[in-house]
Amino acid sequence: MMKINPTAIKRLAGLSVLPLMIQGCGAQDQQKPNFVFFLVDDMGYSDVGCFGSEYYETPNIDRLASQGMKFTSAYAASTLSSPTRSSILTGKYPGRLHITHAIPIQGYKRLGNGTATPLKDADYCMNLPLEEVTIAEALKPAGYATISIGKWHVCEEEAYFPEYQGFDRNVGGNGHGNTQEYFYPYHNKWRMAPGYPWIEWNTLPDGKPGEYITDRLTEEGVKFIEENKDRPFLLYLPHYAVHTPIQAIDSLIRKYQAKPPDNVKGHTSPEYAAMIESVDNSLGAVMQKLEELGLDKNTIIIFTSDNGGHGKWTSNWPWRGNKGNFYEGGIRVPLIIKWPGVTKPGSVCDVPVISTDYYPTMLQMANLDLMPEQHKDGLSLVPLLKNSGSLGRHDLYWHFPNYTGTGHPDPSGPLSVIRHDNWKLIENFEDEKLELYDLQSDPKETNNLADQQPELARKLKEMLVKWRKDTKVQMPEVNPDYIKP
Incomplete structure (x- = not known):
C-alpha cells in the first residue's frame, strides 16, 4: 500500500486554508496581535494566588489577572493531557477526535494486567491527525511566526511532531507525557506499564549540566520573542511543570519548608510549591520581555492548565476530585486572558467556557475569518472579553470511554x-449509574440527585446519547479477559 508523506498532507491542508486566511487579512486594518499561549501541566484550580491559594506564591500570574479577565468556570476538555491539548489545537472535543486518553496509555491494562475491569478501553487515536488544521496552521498564512516550546503529547510518532502541525520550530516537544527528570539530561525514558517496551526521546539534547527544564523552556520563549519582535507571532509555551516527578530548585524548596502549609486547602508540599513558583517566574520573564520590547500592548496572553491538579500533591479546593476523574476538581482549571485595550483589567467572568473555545477566539482576535468546520465544538469568547454579549450556549460535554488506570486518587x-x-x-458505563448534581447549590458535588429528579436525569442522559451519536464518539467494549472477583 502506498504511504502518504505527512508533510505533503499538511501542505495540502495549508493550501485549503489559505484563501480563507487571505480573505480575513484583507479586511484587517490594524496591526495583528501577538499571542502567548501559556499552558501549565496539571495545575489545579486553586494552585494560584488569585484563585485562592495562600501557600503557593504566584505574583506574576496574579498580576496578569489584574491586567486581564479571570474565568472562574473554565474547563479543560478532559481530565488528562493528550485529549485537552488536542482540543486546544483543533477546537474539537476529544470524543470527536477519538483522542480520549493520555497517549499511549490503555488504562484497563494497568489494572490487574487487563483482567480487573468488566469493560476494556475503547480504541483511540494515538496521533493527532495531520488532516486537522491546527491553530498554528490557521495563523501562519496571515504572516505569523509560530513555535511550540515544551510538552507536545498529542502523538506517539515523530511524523506528528509540532513541525508537521503548523509550527515553524519545535523545542523540547515529543510523544512523552512528562520529563523523567526536571534537571538535565532529563532521562526521557517511559513505558506504559511493567512488561511494556521502553520509549525514549531526547527532549533537549543541547542542555547543560544543572539546567532546570522550566527555566530552559522560558529562555527559549524569551529568545523567540526577541527574534520575532517585528512580526506577529504565536508563542505556544506548554510547560512540563507541574507534572510529576515533583522536582524543584533547592533554594525554592527551602523557602517553602520555612513557610507554614495551608492544611485547610490542602496546599502543603514545599517541592510542589517551588515548582509552581518556577512556573510563575517563567510567566514573569515572558511578560518582562514583552514590556522591554514594547510589545505588551499588542500581545494577547492566554494562561491556563490542561486539567486539574494531581490529588497526591495538591488540592483542587474548593472542588471535589482531581486529575484522573471528572468531578469539578479534575476538569475545572484556572484561566486568565489578557487582551490589552479590550478586556477590562481585573475583570471576572463566571460563564462556563472550555478549551475548544480558544481556537475561534484567537481567530477573531486576529481579525481572521472563523473556520466553523474546523473548530466545530468551540465558540469565540470575544463577546465575554469585550463584555458585549453572551455565548448563547447551555451545554458542555465530556466523553471518556476508558479507564484512567493507576497513579491517581479516585481514578x-x-x-x-x-x-x-x-x-x-455523569453517566457511568460500567454499572450504568447516573450522578446528577446542582452545581449552583452543591458546587462540591456531594448530593447525588439522580433518584430524586429522575425525569431531569433521563432528559440529560438523552441529550448525552444524542450528542454521542452526532459526534460519532467511540465506546468501550466488554472485556473478554475480565475475571470477576
Missing part, C-alpha cells in the same frame, strides 16, 4: 458527562 472509569446550565450529569 475514573468509562463515562460521559454533560453540564447543562448549572446541572451536571
Whole structure:
C-alpha cells in the first residue's frame, strides 16, 4: 500500500486554508496581535494566588489577572493531557477526535494486567491527525511566526511532531507525557506499564549540566520573542511543570519548608510549591520581555492548565476530585486572558467556557475569518472579553470511554458527562449509574440527585446519547479477559 508523506498532507491542508486566511487579512486594518499561549501541566484550580491559594506564591500570574479577565468556570476538555491539548489545537472535543486518553496509555491494562475491569478501553487515536488544521496552521498564512516550546503529547510518532502541525520550530516537544527528570539530561525514558517496551526521546539534547527544564523552556520563549519582535507571532509555551516527578530548585524548596502549609486547602508540599513558583517566574520573564520590547500592548496572553491538579500533591479546593476523574476538581482549571485595550483589567467572568473555545477566539482576535468546520465544538469568547454579549450556549460535554488506570486518587472509569446550565450529569458505563448534581447549590458535588429528579436525569442522559451519536464518539467494549472477583 502506498504511504502518504505527512508533510505533503499538511501542505495540502495549508493550501485549503489559505484563501480563507487571505480573505480575513484583507479586511484587517490594524496591526495583528501577538499571542502567548501559556499552558501549565496539571495545575489545579486553586494552585494560584488569585484563585485562592495562600501557600503557593504566584505574583506574576496574579498580576496578569489584574491586567486581564479571570474565568472562574473554565474547563479543560478532559481530565488528562493528550485529549485537552488536542482540543486546544483543533477546537474539537476529544470524543470527536477519538483522542480520549493520555497517549499511549490503555488504562484497563494497568489494572490487574487487563483482567480487573468488566469493560476494556475503547480504541483511540494515538496521533493527532495531520488532516486537522491546527491553530498554528490557521495563523501562519496571515504572516505569523509560530513555535511550540515544551510538552507536545498529542502523538506517539515523530511524523506528528509540532513541525508537521503548523509550527515553524519545535523545542523540547515529543510523544512523552512528562520529563523523567526536571534537571538535565532529563532521562526521557517511559513505558506504559511493567512488561511494556521502553520509549525514549531526547527532549533537549543541547542542555547543560544543572539546567532546570522550566527555566530552559522560558529562555527559549524569551529568545523567540526577541527574534520575532517585528512580526506577529504565536508563542505556544506548554510547560512540563507541574507534572510529576515533583522536582524543584533547592533554594525554592527551602523557602517553602520555612513557610507554614495551608492544611485547610490542602496546599502543603514545599517541592510542589517551588515548582509552581518556577512556573510563575517563567510567566514573569515572558511578560518582562514583552514590556522591554514594547510589545505588551499588542500581545494577547492566554494562561491556563490542561486539567486539574494531581490529588497526591495538591488540592483542587474548593472542588471535589482531581486529575484522573471528572468531578469539578479534575476538569475545572484556572484561566486568565489578557487582551490589552479590550478586556477590562481585573475583570471576572463566571460563564462556563472550555478549551475548544480558544481556537475561534484567537481567530477573531486576529481579525481572521472563523473556520466553523474546523473548530466545530468551540465558540469565540470575544463577546465575554469585550463584555458585549453572551455565548448563547447551555451545554458542555465530556466523553471518556476508558479507564484512567493507576497513579491517581479516585481514578475514573468509562463515562460521559454533560453540564447543562448549572446541572451536571455523569453517566457511568460500567454499572450504568447516573450522578446528577446542582452545581449552583452543591458546587462540591456531594448530593447525588439522580433518584430524586429522575425525569431531569433521563432528559440529560438523552441529550448525552444524542450528542454521542452526532459526534460519532467511540465506546468501550466488554472485556473478554475480565475475571470477576
